[in-house]
Amino acid sequence: MKAFDYDTLNHLRMSNEVIKKLTTIYQLRGETSSYAIDYHEELEKLVAVAKIQSTDASNRIEGIYTSDSRLKKIMTDKVHPHDRSEQEIAGYRDVLALIHENSQYMPINTNTVLAMHKMLFKYTGDNWGGKFKDINNQIIAQYADGHQEIRITPPEAFITPELIEQLCQRYNLAFEKADISPLLLSAAFVFDFVSIHPFRDGNGRMSRLLMLLTLYRSGFEVGKYISLEKIIEDSKGSYYEALAASSQGWKENQNDYLPFIDYYLGIIVSAYRELIDRIGIFHNRRPLSAEQMIIKTLQQQLKPLARAELVELIPRYSETTIQRCLRKLKREGTIKAVGSGRYVKYVIKN
Known part of the structure; x- marks a missing residue:
C-alpha cells in the first residue's frame, strides 16, 4: 500500500542548491511584500496578463489551444467556447479565477479536488468531471522532439479515492506541524498528486492549479502576478526530467523527492525575479520609451x-x-x- 511520509519526505537529504533556493524565495518574498500597497495599479495589470498566460500555457502543455484573439475573448467571457479545446480552456479560466478570489476558503481535501475537477470540465458535457477515474491509466511524458515515454503506471482506479484522502490528510498534518517548509510540502503534494493520476483526464492541469492553491495557502502569492504555468511550459523538458527522476521507487515509498523539489523551487524563484523585473520596468527612474x-x-x-x-x-x-x-x-x-x-x-x- 502506498504511503505518504510527510514527516521526513522519505528522509529527504537537502542539497546546497535546494537550501539556496529556499533562502532566496523567502528573501524575495520579503523584498516584494510591500508591492500590494506600493504598486496596486501595476499589479492589477500583471494579474490580467498572468491569467491569460496561465490559462494558455497550462492547456498548451496538454496540446490544447486556440487562437490568441479567441483566447482573449474567452478570458473576458465575451464568447461561448465553440469546440472541445475552448471548452476546456474556459473551464481552466474559471478554476483559476476561483483560486485567485477564494483560496482562503478552499481547504486541501478531497471535496476541493473533486469540485475543482468538475469545474474544469463543466463546459465539455463529460459525465466524469468531478469523479475519480474508473479505468486504469498511464502517465505519458511528451518531449520537445515529439517522442513519448511512459513515466509511471499509476495505482489502480479502485484505490484512487483512498490515496487522495490519505495524501490530503498527510499534507494537512505536516502543514500544521510546520516542521518542514510549506514550499517543500507543496512540491511533494503536487508530485504525489500527479503520480496518483486520479482522473481520466486533466491531471496535469489539476496539478498546476493545486500548485497555485497550496502556494497561496502557504503565503506565497507570486503566482497571482506571474504565470507559473508559463514558466513550466518554457522549461517543459526539465519538468518531465524532474518528474521521471523523482518517480523511481515511488510505489515502494522509496522515491527521492529532491529532483522535483529542486525544479519546483526554481520555478518559484524565477517567478519572483520576473515580478521584480516587471515592477522595475514600470518604475524606472526615467520612464523608458x-x-x-x-x-x-x-x-x-x-x-x-x-x-x-x-x-x-x-x-x-x-x-x-x-x-x-x-x-x-x-x-x-x-x-x-x-x-x-x-x-x-x-x-x-x-
Whole structure:
C-alpha cells in the first residue's frame, strides 16, 4: 500500500542548491511584500496578463489551444467556447479565477479536488468531471522532439479515492506541524498528486492549479502576478526530467523527492525575479520609451517573442505603438524577425 511520509519526505537529504533556493524565495518574498500597497495599479495589470498566460500555457502543455484573439475573448467571457479545446480552456479560466478570489476558503481535501475537477470540465458535457477515474491509466511524458515515454503506471482506479484522502490528510498534518517548509510540502503534494493520476483526464492541469492553491495557502502569492504555468511550459523538458527522476521507487515509498523539489523551487524563484523585473520596468527612474522597453524585454527574456507576447509584457503601451516600434527597430537593424506570417517573432540582432 502506498504511503505518504510527510514527516521526513522519505528522509529527504537537502542539497546546497535546494537550501539556496529556499533562502532566496523567502528573501524575495520579503523584498516584494510591500508591492500590494506600493504598486496596486501595476499589479492589477500583471494579474490580467498572468491569467491569460496561465490559462494558455497550462492547456498548451496538454496540446490544447486556440487562437490568441479567441483566447482573449474567452478570458473576458465575451464568447461561448465553440469546440472541445475552448471548452476546456474556459473551464481552466474559471478554476483559476476561483483560486485567485477564494483560496482562503478552499481547504486541501478531497471535496476541493473533486469540485475543482468538475469545474474544469463543466463546459465539455463529460459525465466524469468531478469523479475519480474508473479505468486504469498511464502517465505519458511528451518531449520537445515529439517522442513519448511512459513515466509511471499509476495505482489502480479502485484505490484512487483512498490515496487522495490519505495524501490530503498527510499534507494537512505536516502543514500544521510546520516542521518542514510549506514550499517543500507543496512540491511533494503536487508530485504525489500527479503520480496518483486520479482522473481520466486533466491531471496535469489539476496539478498546476493545486500548485497555485497550496502556494497561496502557504503565503506565497507570486503566482497571482506571474504565470507559473508559463514558466513550466518554457522549461517543459526539465519538468518531465524532474518528474521521471523523482518517480523511481515511488510505489515502494522509496522515491527521492529532491529532483522535483529542486525544479519546483526554481520555478518559484524565477517567478519572483520576473515580478521584480516587471515592477522595475514600470518604475524606472526615467520612464523608458516603447522602443527601449521592447529592447529591454527581449534582452531579459533571452528568446524570440511574438508581438502579442510583447504587448502582454509591456502593458504601458498599446498594441499599435508596439507594432509601430517593432517595424522601426527592425528597419534600423536593432532587432530581427524569426519566422514569418502569424508565427513571426522578434529577437535582438547581434
